[in-house]
Amino acid sequence: MSNDLSRVLSRAVQPSVDVPPFWRIRPPGAPEPDGGVRIVLEAGPGFGDGAHETTQLCLQAMAAAPRAASARMLDFGSGSGVLSIGAARLGLSVDAVEIDAAAIEHAAHNAGLNGVASSIRVHRTLDALQGPYALVVANILRPVLLSFAPALVSRLAANGTLVLSGLLSTDVPEIIARYSALLGGRRPTVHERGEWRAVVFWAPRAP
Ligand SMILES: C[S@@+](CC[C@H](N)C(=O)[O-])C[C@H]1O[C@@H](n2cnc3c(N)ncnc32)[C@H](O)[C@@H]1O
8 A cells, every 4th residue: 555655645636536325525615515425635644535445445334334323433543534524424423543643633634624523533542442333444554454453343332333444355364364253253245446455344242
């Protein structure tokens, strides 16, 4: 992803991007889209302008996930805040986690542009965050997904949805094995866009 990341970071202008089934990502000041759920993003240092397949896979999975009013979402590796803002626009209360200070500021700015700052809290680490989260989304590199598997699964609610993106097809078997073992043998669905894959698990019911 590093070449793509450089490309995104060097982009000076936020593109307008439509992601099925209803997401409309727009720069500030763009005309109101005709329907859909709008996410306003200013170009900046945080990854995630909506044009990358890994982000789009997350947005599609989020649209398909069951949603209860004021359910909680954990956005691990929040970058520009695009996924957090999308979740907040759907009515979820969001905890975002991001290690990069510039991306944290960028996400906070974007949250303000969308009028959802009060629904999103951005943290530097997962440590102080307690589940359960009805929706956990992580668009992040494979080694980080592997290392944080217990931390993410332990914060997932019974019947919650876990979305893991940022994967190539060759990464998928190892990711499924690691997470399935922590989720009582659950099997995920695998979604693809170009060379990129996302794995979506539904957590088992509580006993
Ligand atoms: C591929 S970007 C995803 C951004 C956005 N969520 C999206 O879907 O477009 C991954 C983000 O994870 C952040 N990150 C990497 N390792 C992390 C860690 N251990 N904890 C928190 N954030 C991390 C990176 O700084 C980067 O902003």
